[in-house]
Amino acid sequence: MPTRPTHERNKGLALDRSLIARLPLFKGLTAAELDEMLRGARSVRYPKQSAVFEQEAEAHSFFVLLDGHIRVVRTTPEGHQVIVRYISEGEIFGVAAALGRTTYPASAIAAVDCVALVWPNALWSELSLRFPSFGANTYKTVGSRLQETHTRVVELSTEQVEQRVAHALLRLVNQTGQKTDQGIEIDFPISRQDIAEMTGTTLHTVSRLLSAWEERGLIVSGRQKVTVKDPHALVVLAEHRDRR
Amino acid sequence: MPTRPTHERNKGLALDRSLIARLPLFKGLTAAELDEMLRGARSVRYPKQSAVFEQEAEAHSFFVLLDGHIRVVRTTPEGHQVIVRYISEGEIFGVAAALGRTTYPASAIAAVDCVALVWPNALWSELSLRFPSFGANTYKTVGSRLQETHTRVVELSTEQVEQRVAHALLRLVNQTGQKTDQGIEIDFPISRQDIAEMTGTTLHTVSRLLSAWEERGLIVSGRQKVTVKDPHALVVLAEHRDRR
Known part of the structure; x- marks a missing residue:
């Protein structure tokens, strides 16, 4: 049985901007802006095989993976599982809020022990408006995933x-x-x-x-x-x- | 051989806001704002079987389909064709700019005689910042298409x-x-x-x-x-x- 996620923030330590400064997602943000991004986040550990979120659950947060690998899985009504993709270090995921959704369309499972930054969805509009490059980079990621998914449709079809x-x-x-x-x-x-x-x-x-x-x-x-x-x-x- | 698209704007007529006022994409915009959206657009006719844009071509514009049906097709290097989706009246398409792409990932072909509004990509940032509900509705459409594409992956897989x-x-x-x-x-x-x-x-x-x-x-x-x-x-x- 996997242990429960650990909220690092409980330790009362501020998150250091070096955690995210090198990530393409936050490229172009100043040190002060990175600090501001981080003020809205907490760092959470997800033990191997635990769920970061479950399919159809209410979308409460969006995430940036700091360490590990996440498996994104869709389960059909008949119980078949399909791995939608793997998320690697530095990627944003669970961006339901950015796409106008209120639930997660798939489950995110820690493939190994993982650490992620977690922002409440309520901050999405504010942060993406305040830091337009962060918003644009997120949508660029969404665009790549859409194309990657089309590529899988083409592969499966042909x-x-x-x-x-x-x-x-x-x-x-x-x-x-x-x-x-x-x-x-x-x-x-x-x-x-x-x-x-x-x-x-x-x-x-x-x-x-x-x-x-x-x-x-x-x-x-x-x-x-x-x-x-x-x-x-x-x-x-x-x-x-x-x-x- | 299909005839070439006809640019309605050449007639020098302003586009009437009634063309788009009823579309969910523009919900919440005032009459003046709809007029402002339309000032950046031209209306183009695409005869049946003509290409609105071609796969891998430079993405110069985004589109809203006013009348007709568009077939979005990806062709593999081996020449196999896969229909990615159909676009119906009122839908936005060719949103490469919104997803940080410089080329179109697929071709858009008029399945019947079509009429679309065409905006230059250079206006995307300006219009989506000025009319946040238009930006949010576009990304909601992108989110639905991502899920729809995942559903096809699941169907093809299981x-x-x-x-x-x-x-x-x-x-x-x-x-x-x-x-x-x-x-x-x-x-x-x-x-x-x-x-x-x-x-x-x-x-x-x-x-x-x-x-x-x-x-x-x-x-x-x-x-x-x-x-x-x-x-x-x-x-x-x-x-x-x-x-x-």
Whole structure:
């Protein structure tokens, strides 16, 4: 059972602007403006597997992930889960307020132990008007996510499952990859079931594909771990439908 | 070959605010404010099958559809087409500027003869700051489209093709349906190929499904025309995966 989130603010410490000064989201804000942004926020720890928010819950807050990885998941009425995306360090998420929504359309689950800054939604209008670059950067993020989601629709509509799984791994590598001796490792625990939920296929098919790719030396995979040894070969698999 | 768009503004007539006063997008604006919005716009006719804008072209304008239906299409590098969505009367589209993009991510094609208001992107910041409700309504539209696109990802990931086609028809009926003697007619020309491009399947499969549904009395379909006679039965097909 995951423990409950810990509110750092309870310790009575002011948040330091160095937490957010380097993030593209806050680019262009002065030191005083960063301090003002932070005055509205609190820092919260979310243990691995805990929910930052739940699908259909009232949207009370928006978030910036300081550390960790968040899995955004939609559950269908029949109980099927689809991973909508992963959120990485420095990204804003849970921006229902910015999009005129009153509930969260999906659940956000800590894939590892996470730390996030949390602002009450009531501050969204004020902060986005006061710091227009912050508002514009948020909407730029929304725009990228809309395009990324369209890309998934296109992939699901036109690609074979092998291409989709290759594309999903390449996206994770681009988003979170860490160089290791063996290749580029996806920097958080990811199971074969997670990959199935990202690509609209079954655990069985993902296992079969990963095993075949491992035999061919394209990847190394372990429990909740994937390292891409030959990204170029994976790109070829993902792009060249007629060369499978 | 489609004829070129006609710029109404060339006639030197001012645009009348009655064109937009009734649209939810501009709700809350005074008569003077509506006039000010319109001063930045021109009205353009797009003949059936002409492109309002092309995928990857420089984003110069944003649009509000006054009359007609627009098909938004993404083409893959391999030449596959996927219909991203249909735009109906009163909707804003081509909002690349609002999302910090410099190019259009998809093409917008007139599904029938259309009329749209066209604003230069350079006016986006000014107008959305001056009329915050217009900005907020635009982002609310973007939020709905993001959720709608996630819903398609979920459908493509978890549903059988029969459910997806049923969902697509129900969405079109909700968005554009007109009551007729026979049932609810989708209010613009839609081919079986279009439906295939909306649901990630083939023309052959769509034809097979529509013929079966027609035999069962659920729909009537003709050349580029679909009428839903029994929406309830279609909902049952779309939702109840175990009752197929």
